[in-house]
Amino acid sequence: MSKHNTEAGLITSRDLPKLAEAGQVAAPEVGHSAQELRQAVQAALAEQWSLMGILDTGKKAADLGKKAADALTDKAKKDEDKAIHDEGKARDEAHKKMNDDKAKNAEDRKKHGKEAASLGVAAGAFSDALRDLRA
């Protein structure tokens, strides 16, 4: 994003791909009232504008976003912790499955290799026998 434009708070079409690269901001928590929702919106906006580098410095805006996010309800925090825990659990399970699959694949490959090798030996023996017959 060009420095001149960001200082002026402007966005040009040249900036759009960079904004897209910056990533998407998650939808704000809906909370338990319109006021809580608006607090979450403010936090999301701070994050959004800091990604764009438009308001203040990115760091300052990100700090504001973090502060506002911290002000969200305990429930949101609990939900977040649970989501992180669930995500970790799901990731561990996925890793375990990947490792199991890898081990199974290696075993399959080994088995397949043995089969191929024995087939190769058999094919070699057969061609030798043919050669002998044609001799």
Next chain:
Amino acid sequence: MILLMGPIDELVTSFFLAHLTDTKSEYLFVDQRHLGTQVRLELDLAPGPHASRRLRGAVCFPTWRVDLEDISGIFSRLGTGGVREHVTPEVRAERAHANALMDLFHGPVANRPTAMVSNNSKPCQYAAILAAGLSVPDTLAGGDWRLWEPFARGLTGDPVIKSVSDERSLVKQVSWDDTRAAFLPGRPPPPHQFQQRISGTNVRVHVVGGREVFACRAESQALDYRHPDMTGHPVHLRATTLPEPVADACRRLSCALGLHLSGIDLIEPPGGSADPRDWVCLEVNTCPGFMWFEQHTGLPIAQALARSLQAPLAS
């Protein structure tokens, strides 16, 4: 209270939200990704001669709700921003519900889905533009290329080629020979619009609530000033005042299309004119990205939009 729906990371949505936050306005925000998952709409309409035709219902969150009676106006950016999301049948159904809400809501809506339909067909818009008193470019729309050549050869200079629908395209000026060479023999070309290139200055007009008119000149050598970087030409936007008959024609056009917020693309004739028939209207944007124009010109479009959506409803 204004109901705003859209993805929070879409530029115009976040720009308008920032305006509402800065001005301490009462609003309710529904992120597009929550519609059909965490947010549901309750709609209750009892049509008939003896029943109240006023739509009743609520915007329902998991643990709280806001009655439609408390909503003064709606601004929607649903479907913009290219949000990646998993669209389940429930989400699709809730989107349809949102469209019904916006079409039936008794207060101002920017914009109702039925009013936005004209953007799907530019030739349809031309009828409304002409009826409002503005002019349109000489145009040929369609896929029968036997008609294209005589039309193109009858124009002054090379024709301008552009999308015939709401599909966004970079407007180009191409020679007929290059156009014909681009199409493969035996394969019919897709429908396009061919137009006479109009000389003059691009003027973008935003009409809010059918009353307030905000105009700015887009001075650029580029044929399509919306993409100055792609064409290598800079664009300078500056606020301007339209002659009152032209502003009135824009108000008529916006009202005729049923748009609470419109972005009208005009070409001002060289030397200027107060007669709307001398002004050529290229198209009406039914979901205008007004942020870019506001940021560059200081025109208070967001403020006017917020004010118009907060206006008290007639009971």
